Structures are given as C-alpha cells and as structure tokens.
Amino acid sequence: MLCLIISILIYGRAASSLSQLATPRRHRRANSAPASSAMAVRRLRTFLALIALAHTSCALIDEVIDVLKIGKEVAEDIINSWDVVGKRFNATDGVDLPFVRRGERQILSRIAVVSRSIEKLEMRLRRTNAVSMLLTKKAGNGARLELRLHEMTDLLNRVAAANRQMREYVNLQRELERSTLENFAEWCVSHDPGALPGLLERVHSLVDPPNKHLLGRNLFRLVLEDIQDQHPDLCDLQLSPHQLIYDMYNTISLTEIKGYAMMQFSWMLLRVYGRGNFTQEASLTRQRYGQRTNQTAAAARAALSQAKRDLxxxxxxxxxxxxxxxxxTRLLQGYIENEVDMNADGTCRENCAFYTLAQNHGCFKDQFCSKQPACKGRIIDCQFVDSDMWVCPASAKSNRRYEWIEYENGRTLGRVGSCMRGTTKVDSWWRWLFWHCSYCMCLCDDADFRSHxxxxxxxxxxxxxxxxxxxxxxxxxxxxxxxxxxxxxxxxxxxxxxxxxxxxxxxxxxxxxxxxxxxxxxxxxxxxxxxxxxxxxxxxxxxxxxxxxxxxxxxxxxxxxxxxxxxxxxxxxxxxxxxxxxxxxxxxxxxxxxxxxxxxxxxxxxxxxxxxxxxxxxxxxxxxxxxxxxxxxxxxxxxxxxxxxxxxxxxxxxxxxxxxxxxxxxxxxxxxxxxxxDFSRHIQAETPVNEYYDVDTDTTELMPPLN
Structure with a gap:
C-alpha cells in the first residue's frame, strides 16, 4: 500500500517543489522566505529519489502498475493534507487541539482513498492465493512443507487482519478517540515479538532463513522440491510450478507493502500526536523494508529459474x-467378415491371415453379413480366432459395431455382460468338404458418415x-x-x-x-x-x-x-x-x-x-x-x-x-x-534502496514539523 501512497504523494510534492522553484520569491509565503534555493533543490532531489524507490517497491507486484493510474485530483487532495498536519503546534497536557484532530482525519481520509485501490488489488490476488491452495492440497501429509505453509498462512492472516483493522478505523475516523489510533500506531511499531514488525520478520525468516544450516531450506525451495515432478495437485490448482511460486512471491510482497505502509503511517500519526520526531525510526523502517524485499526477490528468482513452466x-x-x-471414430475398427465375402470369386480357398488388405464384395446367402452394416472401405489385417461365436451387436446409435464377442473356445473380446439387443450366433461353415469358410476378425478403415x-x-x-x-x-x-x-x-x-x-x-x-x-x-x-x-x-x-x-x-x-x-x-x-x-x-x-x-x-x-x-x-x-x-x-x-x-x-x-x-x-x-x-529475469533481486536514500538528505519532507 505504501508504494502507492508514496508514489502519489511524491509526484504531487515534486511537482509542487518544481513550481516553487519557478515562482518568484515575492509570490511565496512569508514563512518560507528564509528557505534557500539550495534547500529547495535538495528537497526536490529527495522526492525524485523517493520516486525511484517507490517505483522499485511497486515493481515487486506485477498488478500494482494498474492501480497506480489514480487520477490527478486524488493525488492533489492527498498532498494538500500535509499542509494541514504540517502546521506548528504544541501538544501539551494531552489536549486534542482542533487542528490535530483535523490533521489526523485528513491523513485517515487520504489513506482510505488509496486503501480502496489496494483492496481491488487484493481481490485480484485472492483468486489465486497460492499459499492457501497449496496448503489445502498438502493437508494431512505431515511434511515440513505443510508446517511451514501453516505458519506462513497464520502470519499473512494476522497482517491482513491488522490491515483490515486500519481500514475500519479509516471508516470510523470521526467516532474514534485519539487513544484508539495512538494505541494502534504504537502496536504497529512496537518491539514486542507479536507486534507488526515481529510478524513481518517472521514472514521473512520463512522466505530467507537467518541460519540456513539450522533452519534448512526456504519456503520457495521446499515448494519447488515438492511440486517439481509432475505433481498431481497442479492439475487441480491449474498453475504451473513457476506460476505457483511467482504468485506466492506476489502474495508475500503485498503483505510486506501493507505492513510497511502501516508502520510508516504509524510514525506519522505518533509525530502528529507530539510523541516525538521519529525521522530516524522511519528511515530505519525503510532500510529494513528494502533489505527484506531484496532478499525475498533473490530467493524467489533462484526458485523461479529452476521451476517448470508447463501446465x-x-x-x-x-x-x-x-x-x-x-x-x-471408426478408424481401424474391429470387424467380423467371412472370407467368402472378401474376394470377387466368392471362394474359401485361403485363410484369414491371407487377407491383409481386402474389401467387401457382397453378402453370401444372407449370412451374418446381412445382420450388420458392411465395411465399405478397406478391410485390413484379418486373423482367425475360432469358428463359432456369439456376438452382441451395439445400438444403432452407437459408433461401435459390437458390445462384445464370445467364442466357443472360451475367448472373449470386450466386456461380456447383458446384451440389450440379444446375442447373435455366428458359425463358420464347410463348403464341399474341402474348404472352410471362416469368419475372420479384421479391421475396417471406412470413412463413412459415422467416422469422425x-x-x-x-x-x-x-x-x-x-x-x-x-x-x-x-x-x-x-x-x-x-x-x-x-x-x-x-x-x-x-x-x-x-x-x-x-x-x-x-x-x-x-x-x-x-x-x-x-x-x-x-x-x-x-x-x-x-x-x-x-x-x-x-x-x-x-x-x-x-x-x-x-x-x-x-x-x-x-x-x-x-x-x-x-x-x-x-x-x-x-x-x-x-x-x-x-x-x-x-x-x-x-x-x-x-x-x-x-x-x-x-x-x-x-x-x-x-x-x-x-x-x-x-x-x-x-x-x-x-x-x-x-x-x-x-x-x-x-x-x-x-x-x-x-x-x-x-x-x-x-x-x-x-x-x-x-x-x-x-x-x-x-x-x-x-x-x-518466465518472469524470473524480471524480478530485480537488487532493490536499490540505498542508492536512492541518502542519510544526509533531509528526510522530513513526508513528516510535519514538530516544535
């Protein structure tokens, strides 16, 4: 979420700084007259650097690029809120000064605008929640992967719950007491292991274990090893191994962004409430966020480079x-034919094996040939099985010719069972005591109207x-x-x-x-x-x-x-x-x-x-x-x-x-x-946080001044 907020804030702020540089000094506000052009340039440099940082953060999630197309009017409204909370004040004796409450509400209302965009992004990612889907498939296996997935799911859900809580506070901002928001902000930056920073660190430890020799392989590697070899679950998930890991990376990155946003806004709120300056704390939060995203991207890229991409x-x-x-249908179909009908002379001088390629020449004396459709194409590869048989003809609407065939010698072709149309007895015969007119089992290649x-x-x-x-x-x-x-x-x-x-x-x-x-x-x-x-x-x-x-x-x-x-x-x-x-x-x-x-x-x-x-x-x-x-x-x-x-x-x-x-x-x-x-080459493992963040640069641009 913060990558969106920072981008919107920074673009507007940079534009404002440019306009101030281009405006004659006499048109500026009286209280800004002492500021030098060098300071303005340095502030503009800060914002331009943060623009690059915001773009780097947003690059971690592919779909975020769509949400960045927020209207200019919304961006200007959010920027204007800093003018309200940036006025000087003295927060003493716990008194809620009117402009403090007004500034608080301005921040929350601006968060609400961007939160709605983030919520749309969440809905898109929720359709392929790789962690939960894979966990469902692994349930009951008792493997180390299942335990890690359970832990990851729990941590992601807890961060998501905190983010939903923040959204509720945004919706109820006029009814909330200052202490409610203040307590929430304190939890978001607390050193307690169960607070938000601890949750984010635990998520990261699953992706990049601090001690690989003791804690073993990271979550991406465990998933890769489990699903790489034709895992049947992938057919149900309808994801390639590569895409599954990529979507897991997106889900984890979105959690990082939400957590980072809540922490930064918490520092802002605590500063508005007069609890301190928190410039250095915000800077450390940003640096740690950069380190985690850098290491997560490296782990994901390593796994993606080895993951199969077929689906x-x-x-x-x-x-x-x-x-x-x-x-x-009906390409090389089993077909019963008597040899007398496979030669133009109507003789039985040969055997079934002789007819490797033949055709139907008629129907001798209305034998079994009259009870079945003739093969009008080629008759191929005939063989003799037995002289006599019982044939179960298939339905007239079926693409089959026979349901099953049972020979007198006990051999059966097909699954013998009941026969809806009744069986037909088919017997070979002798002609003039010399020639046996055998029924052959052949293949019919007939491209008739039934053949697809x-x-x-x-x-x-x-x-x-x-x-x-x-x-x-x-x-x-x-x-x-x-x-x-x-x-x-x-x-x-x-x-x-x-x-x-x-x-x-x-x-x-x-x-x-x-x-x-x-x-x-x-x-x-x-x-x-x-x-x-x-x-x-x-x-x-x-x-x-x-x-x-x-x-x-x-x-x-x-x-x-x-x-x-x-x-x-x-x-x-x-x-x-x-x-x-x-x-x-x-x-x-x-x-x-x-x-x-x-x-x-x-x-x-x-x-x-x-x-x-x-x-x-x-x-x-x-x-x-x-x-x-x-x-x-x-x-x-x-x-x-x-x-x-x-x-x-x-x-x-x-x-x-x-x-x-x-x-x-x-x-x-x-x-x-x-x-x-293959998205692996587009995941930048080197997140250039330090390149754009100068510790000597003024970092109070996003923080209202404090007396």
Missing part, C-alpha cells in the same frame, strides 16, 4: 464425452495488431472435425493481461464446396494416422500468439507462433512474429521415436489419473483399442478437450505443445499443454 490438465473426476473428451477423423489445418492466431496474446488453448470437435481453439487477452505493462474470451473457430464440413483436403483439413487413414508430440517454447522476450496443425509427410504436426514484446510497455512487435516447429522427420539422422501403445484399453475406464508419458520429439499413431479388452471397437488415443489455461484465465504464455497422457494397457489421451512466461 496441462489431468483426468477430471468423471469422464464425460463431449465435455472432457471426444473420440476419433478430420483435423482442421486452419491457423489460430490472436489479434496481435490490437495487442492481444493467447491465454489458453483447447481442442474442440465440431461436426466431424477437430479444431484448435484459443482464448486471447489484452497484454499491457509488465506482463499484465486483461482476460478476454475464446476466439470462435472457423467451422466447416469436409465435404462442402471449396474445402480442400491438405489445405483446410487432414484426414486420418491407415497410412496417415501419426500425430507428432512436441513441446514448443518461444525465445526469451517472446510470447505465444498463434497455434496450428500442419502436415509434414504423413504426420499431423503442431506449430506455434511467437511474437516479441516490450515487457515494460507491453507492446507487441507484431510485424516480427514467427512460426516455430520441430521439423524432425523419419528421414533425419536422429528420427522421432514412436510412442508405443501396449494393449490399449479405453482410457475413460481408467481408475487413476493418467500421467504425461510422452517426450518431446516423439509421435504416436491413432489405432484400435485392444481386441481382448474392447473388441477393437474404439479409436485410441481419445482427445482431451478440457481447456488448458491458468486459474486466473489471463496468465502470460510463451509456448504450447501436444502430449500424450497414458500408461501401459491404456490408450490414453492426446492433450495440449502450455508454458507460462
């Missing part, structure tokens, strides 16, 4: 098709000309086509973002006029069903402004657009945007590795959260689910359609990627991830 979604409590996941196997190749970019960046990504299915979709927000100073909305996708039907394969969309087929798994990040000083799919050979390929920006102003250099990708192919010296899916069951059946099991520079092929587990009726991996964006909805991102979440025996999910921006 992705884990499995939801319940899988809901169309909301949390979607499917590619298309991926949009349209690029998704933020409106960079209006300074908008990507704040979230997700995969969505419209009709039969999977699309990338982005949310965008407006970038402003120091990485601050005003959250926006999801940008509408460019919907289309693959079969409508003017839509071209290879230009507008890609169709998955048996030969072209690979998707590259890459994790792409921008160079330093760049942010994420675009994503798209493209084709490299037979692989569906992911790319990002990166745009440089000015961190101080937030302006994008949109004309310097570039597309970034990992163009590694099978023909290189070190080709991509394939992520194998071993006996993949339906991923939504998993009872545990599936971790990211892919690595950068891999690929995975869409394939059928396991024969035994699911009768090969589903296409895996499934597509995770959960939105990937931070809890705030407006965090700065620098990269994105396509990953696979899965495990052995599970088909897993194709999912997106993002990378939050």
């Amino acid at each position: 992705y979604r884990c499995d939801p409590p319940q899988h809901i098709e169309g909301e949390t996941y979607d499917q590619v 196997r298309y991926f949009s190749l349209h690029e998704c970019t933020s409106d960079v000309k209006n300074n908008k960046v990507i704040t979230g990504v997700r995969l969505v299915k419209h009709g039969k086509v999977f699309h990338l979709q982005i949310s965008e927000g407006t970038l402003s100073e120091r990485g601050s973002i005003t959250p926006g909305t999801w940008v509408p996708i460019k919907k289309f039907d693959p079969f409508e006029s003017g839509i071209k394969e290879g230009v507008d969309y890609h169709t998955l087929t048996y030969e072209r069903r690979a998707i590259d798994l890459d994790e792409l990040d921008s160079p330093a000083g760049h942010v994420l402004t675009g994503v798209r799919f493209s084709m490299i050979g037979s692989h569906l390929h992911f790319e990002i657009r990166s745009t440089p920006f000015n961190y101080a102003t937030g302006r994008l250099a949109y004309d310097k945007s570039q597309w970034i990708s990992n163009d590694n192919t099978d023909g290189t010296d070190t080709p991509r590795s394939r992520l194998e899916l071993h006996y993949p069951d339906i991923p939504s059946r998993s009872h545990v959260s599936l971790p990211v099991d892919s690595k950068h520079d891999q690929y995975v092929e869409f394939t059928h689910s396991d024969f035994d587990a699911d009768a090969a009726q589903s296409t895996v991996p499934f597509i995770d359609v959960q939105p990937v964006q931070t809890l705030k909805g407006g965090a700065l991102l620098s990269g994105a990627g396509v990953v696979h979440r899965g495990a052995d025996g599970n088909g897993g999910f194709i999912a997106l991830k993002v990378f939050t921006y």
Whole structure:
C-alpha cells in the first residue's frame, strides 16, 4: 500500500517543489522566505529519489502498475493534507487541539482513498492465493512443507487482519478517540515479538532463513522440491510450478507493502500526536523494508529459474464425452467378415491371415453379413480366432459395431455382460468338404458418415495488431472435425493481461464446396494416422500468439507462433512474429521415436489419473483399442478437450505443445499443454534502496514539523 501512497504523494510534492522553484520569491509565503534555493533543490532531489524507490517497491507486484493510474485530483487532495498536519503546534497536557484532530482525519481520509485501490488489488490476488491452495492440497501429509505453509498462512492472516483493522478505523475516523489510533500506531511499531514488525520478520525468516544450516531450506525451495515432478495437485490448482511460486512471491510482497505502509503511517500519526520526531525510526523502517524485499526477490528468482513452466490438465473426476473428451471414430475398427465375402470369386480357398488388405464384395446367402452394416472401405489385417461365436451387436446409435464377442473356445473380446439387443450366433461353415469358410476378425478403415477423423489445418492466431496474446488453448470437435481453439487477452505493462474470451473457430464440413483436403483439413487413414508430440517454447522476450496443425509427410504436426514484446510497455512487435516447429522427420539422422501403445484399453475406464508419458520429439499413431479388452471397437488415443489455461484465465504464455497422457494397457489421451512466461529475469533481486536514500538528505519532507 505504501508504494502507492508514496508514489502519489511524491509526484504531487515534486511537482509542487518544481513550481516553487519557478515562482518568484515575492509570490511565496512569508514563512518560507528564509528557505534557500539550495534547500529547495535538495528537497526536490529527495522526492525524485523517493520516486525511484517507490517505483522499485511497486515493481515487486506485477498488478500494482494498474492501480497506480489514480487520477490527478486524488493525488492533489492527498498532498494538500500535509499542509494541514504540517502546521506548528504544541501538544501539551494531552489536549486534542482542533487542528490535530483535523490533521489526523485528513491523513485517515487520504489513506482510505488509496486503501480502496489496494483492496481491488487484493481481490485480484485472492483468486489465486497460492499459499492457501497449496496448503489445502498438502493437508494431512505431515511434511515440513505443510508446517511451514501453516505458519506462513497464520502470519499473512494476522497482517491482513491488522490491515483490515486500519481500514475500519479509516471508516470510523470521526467516532474514534485519539487513544484508539495512538494505541494502534504504537502496536504497529512496537518491539514486542507479536507486534507488526515481529510478524513481518517472521514472514521473512520463512522466505530467507537467518541460519540456513539450522533452519534448512526456504519456503520457495521446499515448494519447488515438492511440486517439481509432475505433481498431481497442479492439475487441480491449474498453475504451473513457476506460476505457483511467482504468485506466492506476489502474495508475500503485498503483505510486506501493507505492513510497511502501516508502520510508516504509524510514525506519522505518533509525530502528529507530539510523541516525538521519529525521522530516524522511519528511515530505519525503510532500510529494513528494502533489505527484506531484496532478499525475498533473490530467493524467489533462484526458485523461479529452476521451476517448470508447463501446465496441462489431468483426468477430471468423471469422464464425460463431449465435455472432457471426444473420440476419433471408426478408424481401424474391429470387424467380423467371412472370407467368402472378401474376394470377387466368392471362394474359401485361403485363410484369414491371407487377407491383409481386402474389401467387401457382397453378402453370401444372407449370412451374418446381412445382420450388420458392411465395411465399405478397406478391410485390413484379418486373423482367425475360432469358428463359432456369439456376438452382441451395439445400438444403432452407437459408433461401435459390437458390445462384445464370445467364442466357443472360451475367448472373449470386450466386456461380456447383458446384451440389450440379444446375442447373435455366428458359425463358420464347410463348403464341399474341402474348404472352410471362416469368419475372420479384421479391421475396417471406412470413412463413412459415422467416422469422425478430420483435423482442421486452419491457423489460430490472436489479434496481435490490437495487442492481444493467447491465454489458453483447447481442442474442440465440431461436426466431424477437430479444431484448435484459443482464448486471447489484452497484454499491457509488465506482463499484465486483461482476460478476454475464446476466439470462435472457423467451422466447416469436409465435404462442402471449396474445402480442400491438405489445405483446410487432414484426414486420418491407415497410412496417415501419426500425430507428432512436441513441446514448443518461444525465445526469451517472446510470447505465444498463434497455434496450428500442419502436415509434414504423413504426420499431423503442431506449430506455434511467437511474437516479441516490450515487457515494460507491453507492446507487441507484431510485424516480427514467427512460426516455430520441430521439423524432425523419419528421414533425419536422429528420427522421432514412436510412442508405443501396449494393449490399449479405453482410457475413460481408467481408475487413476493418467500421467504425461510422452517426450518431446516423439509421435504416436491413432489405432484400435485392444481386441481382448474392447473388441477393437474404439479409436485410441481419445482427445482431451478440457481447456488448458491458468486459474486466473489471463496468465502470460510463451509456448504450447501436444502430449500424450497414458500408461501401459491404456490408450490414453492426446492433450495440449502450455508454458507460462518466465518472469524470473524480471524480478530485480537488487532493490536499490540505498542508492536512492541518502542519510544526509533531509528526510522530513513526508513528516510535519514538530516544535
């Protein structure tokens, strides 16, 4: 809070000093005539130095830059209050002189104006209270981190309670006795360990332990070690490890600022009440504040430089098709066909293994073929399981052909259970005693109206000309086509973002006029069903402004657009945007590795959260689910359609990627991830307090004179 107050006070005061220097001596007040121009210059230097200090303090919290835009009228009103409390007086015999009360109320009323701005900032930070959220996730573990988080939460709450008490006093200023404010001010600067200065020192000791050999690692380091390796809690928190530590740093810095503000205003009030001059005490308070913020920034920066910045979604409590996941359908689906129908001659001279690539040529004598839709595409990789079976057909509205299959030899494909449509007995037969007409278990690659196997190749970019960046990504299915979709927000100073909305996708039907394969969309087929798994990040000083799919050979390929920006102003250099990708192919010296899916069951059946099991520079092929587990009726991996964006909805991102979440025996999910921006290099560990504060400089500019 004080960084705001000092900034407002100092800007107005500096302007006043400049105007006084420019005003002829005869127009100045009579009681200021003895003051020399040198003194005025020195005072102006003091205020200019404090301006730099105030900006340094405000830089500790990214969002503060927005609150600094307070109107000129408010700043002038606050400055004018110093003229009231700055008049000479004699506070004797405990008498409340009228101008003392008036000065007291002026201070409190000016505090109220800035407090409202701070309260807005608190509300924004409260949405991602990293300490309390992490504590909730760690409850019951009994680890040292949990104890430290409990202690930190308690200390932050006590400082916040004192700050709320001050706000209440501001609202009730006309009804309060002088002793009430005086006692509160004394507590704010007391040497008692339970008073405000002691609370701030205890907060700091958790961030930067005074004796690291005895007290161990700081809080940032403990958090980093706990959450670094794919911690499941981060999916619920919707924060990257980097952002979690950064938000904790912001929360702690805000507490420091509130505490520092209360202490400085307490010195001011005690001086108004005639309790002393307190110039040196205020100076020491400022120096200690600078030391703490300097050390806190150094600890945070060290942790941030090592913290991972990736963010992705884990499995939801319940899988809901169309909301949390979607499917590619009828690509390489299990299909029962008799060999007599897979050759133009209608013969049974071969066996099932002969038909590695075939097609349907008819329906012999209305056998089982008449009771199921025929595969109109290619029939691939047939195998013989057993001659006779019972088949449970799926619902006519389902994308499956069969619910389960049970062979006479006891082998089952899929989960055998009740059958809503009744089972069908399917028996192979002999022809002329020489040839066995076997029913084969094959794969059907049929791009009919039930097959959803298309991926949009349209690029998704933020409106960079209006300074908008990507704040979230997700995969969505419209009709039969999977699309990338982005949310965008407006970038402003120091990485601050005003959250926006999801940008509408460019919907289309693959079969409508003017839509071209290879230009507008890609169709998955048996030969072209690979998707590259890459994790792409921008160079330093760049942010994420675009994503798209493209084709490299037979692989569906992911790319990002990166745009440089000015961190101080937030302006994008949109004309310097570039597309970034990992163009590694099978023909290189070190080709991509394939992520194998071993006996993949339906991923939504998993009872545990599936971790990211892919690595950068891999690929995975869409394939059928396991024969035994699911009768090969589903296409895996499934597509995770959960939105990937931070809890705030407006965090700065620098990269994105396509990953696979899965495990052995599970088909897993194709999912997106993002990378939050690296703020570590923007946290200034060297807070230049001493550089701007000269102990020989007059420090009474913010203090009314005392007789």
